[in-house]
Amino acid sequence: xxxxxxxxxxxxxxxxxxxxxxxxxxxxxxxxxxxxxxxxxxxxxxxxxxxxxxxxxxxxxxxxxxxxxxxxxxxxxxxxxxxxxxxxxxxxxxxxxxxxxxxxxxxxxxxxxxxxxxxxxxxxxxxxxxxxxxxxxxxxxxxx
Numbered sequence: 001x002x003x004x005x006x007x008x009x010x011x012x013x014x015x016x017x018x019x020x021x022x023x024x025x026x027x028x029x030x031x032x033x034x035x036x037x038x039x040x041x042x043x044x045x046x047x048x049x050x051x052x053x054x055x056x057x058x059x060x061x062x063x064x065x066x067x068x069x070x071x072x073x074x075x076x077x078x079x080x081x082x083x084x085x086x087x088x089x090x091x092x093x094x095x096x097x098x099x100x101x102x103x104x105x106x107x108x109x110x111x112x113x114x115x116x117x118x119x120x121x122x123x124x125x126x127x128x129x130x131x132x133x134x135x136x137x138x139x140x141x142x143x144x
Contacts, residue, residue: 006039014128053086072101083122
């Protein structure tokens, strides 16, 4: 298995504290640190012929798979709904189509019909970190 190490993620890229005014009081609002991935990695798994993107949080939980389309599956926390992984079947898709698969996942989270109550937070995770993780992985696959 050709894996790359976990890369630390900048929390500020996802969670910029904002000020809200409620009942005449100013409150600084931010995400819970448990909802912000601490690290990410992406790699090709030859055993499964899958390209895998993974996110690591402060705590772990049982993950449940959910098909986004025929060749792309997301793994979400059973209780939290956090996005833990994206698996893309490379037997059925070209490596150049990975960005299309990631965009399908983003579209799913952006859809009001999404079954995940955390879809807005998962969409922010992908928007904040997805391109960087894919870029690092494509470099690793090109040179590794």
